[in-house]
């Protein structure tokens with residue numbers, strides 16, 4: 111065995127042996143490899159991976175293995191080390207735009223032809239789903255045979271039924287794709303051709319035998335029928351050894367920059383279904399991670415938190431608004447051993463609070479900090495965006511001033527407790543996303559971002575015990591290109607996948623980048639994401655929202 115293969119084998123074994131709750135399946139007529147196009151560490155924190163893995167392995171006709179993009183795992187499955195090309199279906203679950211180059215990179219490693227049009231009956235079907243696919247599937251459209259638009263729990267089963275039938279009846283690849291395109295919510299990109307004007311602007315989509323656009327995103331009618339929770343726990347992930355459970359989807363706050371609330375239809379799981387799911391975690395984990403875009407959106411949150419504490423589970427919350435922090439919540443977090451509170455005010459300026467629709471005032475934030483300090487939660491992580499439309503230097507300086515006020519409170523509390531915590535200010539350039547009210551605004555100019563970053567660095571350097579983390583403006587710019595791109599962007603994605611440096615690939619793609627980062631025309635043009643409508647746009651008649 112070569113050195114590389116033996117390292118890969120070691121890596122697989124060590125990850126698998128640390129997992130608890132895994133029920134490997136040995137054989138079934140249809141072999142699917144579920145790929146998360148990032149590392150194992152990131153992928154195993156993603157509930158879509160757990161949910162789809164559970165659903166597919168519950169089917170009698172199907173076995174599902176996983177693959178990730180760690181150096182030693184790329185191109186083969188985690189469970190058995192099988193090459194991805196040996197599976198009947200490769201199913202990507204895609205949550206982050208910056209993971210796009212890992213899709214062709216995985217196909218290259220698996221020796222599967224990159225473009226859908228280059229594949230034949232001997233190759234696996236390449237399926238993709240996840241929030242990026244129902245925000246804008248076009249940048250990856252050339253690589254994917256069929257995209258599931260919207261929530262995948264029901265649609266993935268329908269896709270597998272069609273693929274099984276196609277295999278039994280020896281359908282051609284073309285016939286299989288036609289059958290798949292008949293499933294509601296399934297977009298087969300090769301059945302549509304983008305049409306460009308002489309100036310290179312997207313002016314429409316030519317229908318080449320598809321069932322018509324836009325493809326309406328799927329919505330699971332009753333979330334309780336499809337539990338969305340960890341199917342196994344592992345220490346090798348962001349939420350080490352934690353049992354994750356999803357409370358609901360969407361968000362009622364409708365912040366104007368936020369993709370989550372503009373693509374997902376808002377509704378919650380019932381308290382009873384959550385209790386049952388949490389009790390099933392016994393023996394796997396003592397800590398439950400509550401996955402939600404906003405805990406205050408869950409109507410029975412107090413009962414849920416009380417249930418967790420009464421049944422001996424600690425908990426952690428993925429997201430909570432500063433204006434919702436309560437004594438009960440903090441007492442529960444304290445009892446669970448949490449010492450860090452993460453808050454996302456996004457901006458510290460009154461003007462930008464109106465623009466973004468996220469109206470967390472400085473007073474609300476500081477009062478949340480005070481309450482947390484009273485509960486021995488002494489570390490704070492605050493998330494902000496820079497480069498928002500209409501932003502001026504003063505708005506960024508306001509972040510520094512707010513950090514100083516937080517730090518002052520931390521110091522006062524430390525005098526009493528003799529424990530000084532740490533403040534982390536995390537900033538990222540604003541990236542306009544499809545289907546949001548800010549979808550058309552320009553991505554901030556590089557020089558402006560650079561000046562704002564200097565202001566932050568200089569200002570926060572004088573605030574003791576405070577760390578600044580910055581998301582790279584270049585990566586954010588690339589994210590904007592991927593988020594608003596059309597099929598032309600596939601060439602850029604491929605350059606990166608083939609190992610070109612980011613700088614070189616972006617240089618080679620040249621002025622075309624500006625097509626996606628400049629302000630987009632408000633009317634009279636076709637947007638790439640017009641091929642689909644996300645679940646949030648659906649008529650929600652008959653769906654339980656609370």
Ligand code: SF4
Nearest residue numbers: 361364365368371403
């Ligand atoms: S509160 Fe958070 S999840 Fe909800 S809309 Fe605003 S940013 Fe999005």
